[in-house]
Amino acid sequence: MSTSTLASRIGRPLWPAREWWWRRQRRIAPYIFISPFFILFLIFGLYPVIYSFVLSFTKGFGFEERSFAGLTNYIHMFSDERFGMAMRNTTIYALGSIVLIGGVSLLLALAINSRLVPWKGFFRTAFFFPVLTSEVVVFVIAARILDEQYGLLNFALSKVNLGPVAWLTDPKIVMLSIVLIGLWTWTGINALYWMAGLNAIDNDYYEAAAIDGAGRWQSFRYITLPLLRPIALFVVLQAIIGSYNLFALPLLLTGGGPSDASLTVTLYIYNQGFQFFNVGYASAIAYVMTFFLLAVSAINIKFFGGWASPGE
Amino acid sequence: MAVVDKVVGSVRDIRVSLPRRWPGVVALVVVNLVLLVGVFVEVTPYLFMAFGAFKNNEEIFSSNLTLWPHEWTLGNMEALITGFPLARWMFNTAVVAVLGTAVAVLLASLAGFAFAKHDFRFKNVLLVIMLVTLLLPTQVLLVPQFQIMRAFDWFNTYQGLIVPRAVTAFGIILMRQYTLSVPNELLDAARVDGATEFRIWWRIVLPLVRPGVAVLGILTFLGLWNDFFWPLIITTDPDMFVMNLGIASLVGPYDFRYGMLLSGALLASLPVIAVFIFFQRQFVSGLTRGALK
Numbered sequence: 001m002s003t004s005t006l007a008s009r010i011g012r013p014l015w016p017a018r019e020w021w022w023r024r025q026r027r028i029a030p031y032i033f034i035s036p037f038f039i040l041f042l043i044f045g046l047y048p049v050i051y052s053f054v055l056s057f058t059k060g061f062g063f064e065e066r067s068f069a070g071l072t073n074y075i076h077m078f079s080d081e082r083f084g085m086a087m088r089n090t091t092i093y094a095l096g097s098i099v100l101i102g103g104v105s106l107l108l109a110l111a112i113n114s115r116l117v118p119w120k121g122f123f124r125t126a127f128f129f130p131v132l133t134s135e136v137v138v139f140v141i142a143a144r145i146l147d148e149q150y151g152l153l154n155f156a157l158s159k160v161n162l163g164p165v166a167w168l169t170d171p172k173i174v175m176l177s178i179v180l181i182g183l184w185t186w187t188g189i190n191a192l193y194w195m196a197g198l199n200a201i202d203n204d205y206y207e208a209a210a211i212d213g214a215g216r217w218q219s220f221r222y223i224t225l226p227l228l229r230p231i232a233l234f235v236v237l238q239a240i241i242g243s244y245n246l247f248a249l250p251l252l253l254t255g256g257g258p259s260d261a262s263l264t265v266t267l268y269i270y271n272q273g274f275q276f277f278n279v280g281y282a283s284a285i286a287y288v289m290t291f292f293l294l295a296v297s298a299i300n301i302k303f304f305g306g307w308a309s310p311g312e
Numbered sequence: 313m314a315v316v317d318k319v320v321g322s323v324r325d326i327r328v329s330l331p332r333r334w335p336g337v338v339a340l341v342v343v344n345l346v347l348l349v350g351v352f353v354e355v356t357p358y359l360f361m362a363f364g365a366f367k368n369n370e371e372i373f374s375s376n377l378t379l380w381p382h383e384w385t386l387g388n389m390e391a392l393i394t395g396f397p398l399a400r401w402m403f404n405t406a407v408v409a410v411l412g413t414a415v416a417v418l419l420a421s422l423a424g425f426a427f428a429k430h431d432f433r434f435k436n437v438l439l440v441i442m443l444v445t446l447l448l449p450t451q452v453l454l455v456p457q458f459q460i461m462r463a464f465d466w467f468n469t470y471q472g473l474i475v476p477r478a479v480t481a482f483g484i485i486l487m488r489q490y491t492l493s494v495p496n497e498l499l500d501a502a503r504v505d506g507a508t509e510f511r512i513w514w515r516i517v518l519p520l521v522r523p524g525v526a527v528l529g530i531l532t533f534l535g536l537w538n539d540f541f542w543p544l545i546i547t548t549d550p551d552m553f554v555m556n557l558g559i560a561s562l563v564g565p566y567d568f569r570y571g572m573l574l575s576g577a578l579l580a581s582l583p584v585i586a587v588f589i590f591f592q593r594q595f596v597s598g599l600t601r602g603a604l605k
Contacts, residue, residue, distance in 0.1 A: 022506075022508075025508050025509055026503070026509055029426070029430065029508075029509035029510065030426035030430035030431070030432040030435075030509075031426075031432060032510075033422045033423055033425060033426035033430075033509075033513070034422075034423045034426045034427070034432075034438070036419055036422070036423075037419045037420065037422065037423040037479060037484060038423070038438070040419070040475065040478070040479040041479050041481070043460065044453070044457060044460065044475065044476040044479055045445055045453065045479060045480075045481065046441070046445070047456065047460075048452070048453040048454075048455075048456035048457050048460070049445060049448060049452060049453065051456040051459075052452055052453070052455050052456050055455060055456070063459050063462075108347075108350065111343050111346070111347055112347070114343065116336075116339055116340045116343045116344065117343060117344060117347065118344075123347055123351065125592075126351040126354055126355060127350065127351070127354055128596070129354075129358075129585065129588070130354060130358065131599065132534070132581070132584045132585055132588055132595075133358075133538075133581050133584070134537070134538030134539075134540065134556050134580065134581070135538070135540055135556075136538075136540055136555075136556040136557075136559050136560055136577070136580070137361075137556075137559075137577045137580055137581045139560075140361060140559065140573050140574060140576070140577035141357045141358060141360070141361045141577065142357075143570075143573070144357075144360060144361060144364060144372075144570070144574070145357050145360070149373075150372065150373050150374070150375075150377075152356075152357070152360055152377055155375075155377045184353070184354065184357065187354075188354070189599055189600075192596065192599070192600050193600060196600050241449070244449060244451070245449075247540070247541055248540040248541070248556075248560070252560055252563060265451075266451055266541075269451055269454070270541070270545075273454065273455045273458075274454075274458070274545050279455045279459075282455055283452075283455050286449070286451045286452045286454070286455070287452065289449065289451060289452075290448055290449055290451075290452055293447075293449060294447060297447070
């Protein structure tokens with residue numbers, strides 16, 4: 001930045017066209033700055049949101065020759081057993097990952113953060129790295145681990161005289177398997193969320209509690225846990241959003257089977273919208289799912305009281 | 313690894329202190345053992361995939377599994393490279409991830425600058441619209457986006473793979489947040505010096521919001537590299553596949569080409585892990601930032 005003063009700059013002679021532009025560019029600039037983004041956003045963001053809402057009230061296959069159908073699509077969902085299965089499986093995954101991933105990652109974060117553990121960085125990275133792999137890569141890995149005949153897990157179980165377990169072909173077990181795959185993938189990143197929360201707690205609280213004679217458990221129960229609430233909210237919401245995004249894994253691993261036992265909501269949207277081109281129904285499902293997500297988030301925010309993300 | 317330490321452990325650095333009494337020693341051993349078992353469980357599946365890429369079929373489908381191949385073979389890689397346009401898939405993935413990230417970051421930063429530091433009509437209305445769309449899952453957009461792709465004739469094109477994914481409300485909100493912290497005095501000083509608004513953005517704002525650029529860049533890069541749904545619905549030509557789609561296309565109904573699958577998965581995951589090693593700090597802070605609200 002040059003050190004010239006305001007007066008000397010204003011006194012600078014400008015030729016008319018340039019002066020005209022100079023005066024206006026500041027006022028026009030913001031519109032120019034937002035326009036590339038907003039033109040694309042209108043086409044690929046806002047229009048689709050509205051158009052799929054409209055579509056959800058129409059019937060017919062493909063995009064041409066659609067006719068108004070009122071609430072038919074929404075009403076159909078109540079009697080659609082496949083949709084029921086998809087909601088059930090998605091909910092199982094959400095609950096399973098809240099309890100398992102949330103719990104395990106909190107314990108992991110507490111362990112790594114404790115005074116007992118050297119090489120904290122090593123442990124963090126080792127648990128964290130699976131989050132870098134795509135769902136397709138996770139599928140390839142999981143296929144080798146969970147295969148009933150040639151999988152590593154059944155091989156390990158056979159060494160202690162257990163199994164074989166039909167991880168992917170038993171309708172009762174398949175969702176558990178997918179939750180376990182989620183546990184493998186997401187524990188590390190969730191532990192990082194918890195750790196960020198733990199590190200943000202001021203040490204003074206613990207010192208004050210210790211002076212007042214609080215034990216370890218008491219300070220954990222009355223200081224750590226309440227102060228981790230915003231993180232808990234974040235972890236729970238991530239788990240729910242994750243359950244609704246579950247797609248490639250069940251598609252490639254089980255095709256949603258056996259007999260829809262691992263069909264998820266997004267997989268069903270794909271199935272209806274892009275395989276049957278029943279686009280009205282697919283849009284209706286997407287909107288019901290949106291409503292569900294918003295409602296769950298609202299309840300969560302009320303329950304946990306307030307929002308924060310671990311990075312703040 | 314030390315870098316990860318700096319980010320996550322920055323606020324309160326807890327030093328390891330070795331306990332002097334017996335119960336403490338027992339706890340130390342137990343906690344570390346449990347953690348090591350956890351590491352074993354996390355790392356083994358990935359290594360099993362990685363080494364499996366170099367096993368022949370008999371070994372993959374053997375009743376006595378080992379992590380380390382008895383007989384190393386490059387047969388799977390060879391079959392994958394000669395039988396499929398693997399180089400093309402890799403190139404496509406890199407083009408989509410890198411270009412898409414660049415477009416996303418530049419557009420979001422430019423617009424974020426306008427939202428943070430300028431006044432214009434409908435600013436607040438637009439901001440509210442962005443915040444609302446932030447709450448909507450992408451699944452709502454897919455069907456109409458598919459139709460737009462058809463109208464534009466963008467199937468099997470790079471613009472089709474990149475453009476719809478490069479504009480997210482999240483990016484703009486994030487960049488606005490970072491740009492708010494740029495001091496106004498700096499911008500005014502530049503204006504007095506005769507800099508245009510565009511120049512101010514390019515020379516002052518963009519360098520100052522680098523941490524935000526890193527966060528958004530990494531999240532976008534990771535999302536684009538690992539995306540599967542969008543490429544699946546808009547590419548049908550194997551020459552336009554990204555890695556994920558290419559790997560998935562190896563899964564036939566009758567022949568499960570495991571060796572090639574493993575090789576493909578290894579090749580698809582290695583670049584991201586390499587990028588992670590270079591940008592560890594940004595990755596960790598970017599991913600822990602997660603959602604910004």
